[in-house]
Amino acid sequence: MAYVATMSSKGQLVIPADLRKEMGLKPGSRVVLRRHGRALQIEPNSSEAVMALCGKYASYPLAEILASARRMDEKKLEARNENLRP
Numbered sequence: 001m002a003y004v005a006t007m008s009s010k011g012q013l014v015i016p017a018d019l020r021k022e023m024g025l026k027p028g029s030r031v032v033l034r035r036h037g038r039a040l041q042i043e044p045n046s047s048e049a050v051m052a053l054c055g056k057y058a059s060y061p062l063a064e065i066l067a068s069a070r071r072m073d074e075k076k077l078e079a080r081n082e083n084l085r086p
Contacts, residue, residue: 015042 005013015025023044025031030045 003016003019005015007013015023020026025044032043032045034041034043
């Protein structure tokens with residue numbers, strides 16, 4: 001289905017409500033604009049969901065957990081290698 005929108009003097013376009021709902025766009029949502037010749041493609045910013053998580057887990061000790069897991073793996077590997085020695 002095609003829609004017609006009118007650009008305001010400030011360069012703003014209104015995206016019809018049913019399209020906003022279908023695309024999951026809410027007030028403040030960011031979109032990506034791409035030019036294809038004389039056509040303009042508008043799509044939701046897929047990285048927005050990832051960016052919303054930035055800082056959310058800053059206090060989560062991921063580096064310590066990964067270092068601990070690595071140490072455990074190294075110990076298992078050493079034990080396995082010792083069992084293989086004649």
